[in-house]
Amino acid sequence: MCFLRHFLFLLLPIWVLGFSIFSFAAVIKSEESSVVFVSGTPHEIPISQGMGAQSPGPPIVKVVLREDLNKKILIALIVSSTLLCVTVVFLVYLLLWRYRNLKNSFTGIKQKSDSVKSVSTKPIVHKIDSVSVRKGTIPVYDYQLLESATNKFSDSNVLSRGGRGCLYRAFLDENSSVTVKKLDGGGGEIDIEKQFESEVDWLAKIKHQNIISLLGFCVYRQTRCIVYEMMQNGSLESQLHGPSQGSGLTWQLRMKIAVDIARGLEYLHEHCHPPVVHRDLKSSNILLDSEFNAKISDFGFATQNRNLKLPGTLGNRASEYLVDGKVTDKNDVYAFGVILLELLLGKKSAEKPSSEPESVVTWAVPKLSDRANLPNILDPAIKGTMDLKHLYQVAAVAVLCVQPEPSYRPLITDVLHSLIPLLPVDLGGSLRIL
Incomplete structure (x- = not known):
């Protein structure tokens, strides 16, 4: 189709040039035919003259002079020259336009080639790179740059x-810092490849203030890195269970x-x-700026397919997964309830007091119903720092979220509406402190 269009463009000026030459020739031809010689016999006299000649006389020769010939030739030359100039200009413009398009195409191919120099030849990565880089939505970071920045x-x-994986603070320059997640191969290379591809794909599509922002990715040999926006305070897990043991998280910050x-x-x-x-919602996947x-x-296991078996961390798994592997949004609600218990109690989702890990749900739920004893089992970092009514309400929400029966768990929208009134306005809630 493109070839046909270019052929027609070239054919048009050729036709115009031919038409102008033909027109000029026709004018000359018509001028030559306008000269007539009239002589002796009546048969040689033009009709217009023959009608008026009634008497005999000497032979007459009449010449029709080409009075306007020069003028008409001049006009024909001007028209032909004009058409010829227009044709030449059109051809020059067409050639320049074609050259510019070829140059731009070559530049685009070269830029794309340069942008993927650091990408390995793994097929699974090529699928990401070929789509993302072409659309210009996901930058590809050079491994040496990230290695130097960390x-x-x-x-x-x-x-x-x-x-x-492990999260690193990376300083790209004096004014720019990012968070780099370097994936480990603990689950096998194929699993890491799938998780890497899935997370990059999801984060490229999902945009929300409480979903981590993807800045780019890096593939170098067997190493996979995902570049996030800077999250200075690391993960919720490191804040709650790391060296500080939750001392930097007040009650209001936890809410x-x-x-x-x-x-x-x-x-x-x-x-x-x-x-x-x-x-796979858990405290290690919640990042804090x-x-x-x-x-x-960490959207490596995210899905819109409700029939896939749910992976996850012991202690965050919903009971229906243990029975039939059923995946619904209520699985995420259960995991949210586990995180809420971690925020209240300062305990990990799965403690190891003996040879067998014990879920925080198994340990906490029987104790949360005892209001008199509830303040005593809280994380020591927040004891006595909240309104007891708020504490009881948060504990009730956590218990509902971790119910064994999925239908008894609330929707996350209902959970959100229950918690917003407990959070001060300046922190994004609706509680007005007098």
Whole structure:
């Protein structure tokens, strides 16, 4: 189709040029035919003259002079020259336009080639790169740049350690810093490849204030890195169970984190079509920025397919998974309830007091119904710092979220509406402190 269009463009000026030459020739021809010689016999006299000649006389020769010939030739030359100039200009413009398009195409191919120099030849990565780089939505980071920015992924730049990777603080330059998640191969290379591809794909599509922002990715040999926006305070897990043991998280900050997580889940469950189930929500996947705004990360297991078996962390798994592997948004609600218990009690989702791990749900739920004893089992970092009515309400929400029967658990929207009134206005809630 493109070839046909270019052929017609070239044919048009040739036709115009031919038409002008033909017109000029026709004018000359018509002028030559306008000269007539009339002589002796009546047969040689033009009709117009023959009608008026009644008497005999000497032979007459009449010549029709070409009075306007020069003028008409001049006009024909002007018209032909004009058409010829227009044709030449048109051809020059067409050639320049074609040259510019070829140059732009070559430049685009060269830029794309340069942008993927650091990408390996793994087929699964090519699928991401070929789509994302072409659309210009996901930058590809050079591995040497990230290695230098994290001081060769040194322990001094570790923000948090998770089950499948480690978060690093990376300083790209004096004014720019990012969070780099370096994936480990603990689950096997194929699993890491699938998780890497899934997370990059999801985060490229999902945009929300409580969902981590994807800045880019890096593939280098067997290493996979995902570049997030800077999250100065690492993960919720490192804040609660790391060296500080939750001392930096006040009651109000914990409620803010809970509300932020609920808002992120509400977006996934209610505003994505079809709904997205995170499938691996846990404190290590909740990242905190400099102001303790919480953002959900690690979408390696997220899905819109409700028939896939749910992976996850012991202690965060809903009971229906243990029975039939059923995946619904209520799985995420259960996991949210576990995080809420961690915020209240300061305990890990699965403690190991003996040879067998004990879920925080198994340990806490029987004790949460005893209001008189509830303040005594709280995280020591927040004891006596909250209104007891608020404490009882948060505990009740947590118990509802971790109910064994999925139908008894609330929707995440209902959970969010229950928590917002407990959070001060300046932190994003509706509670007005007098």
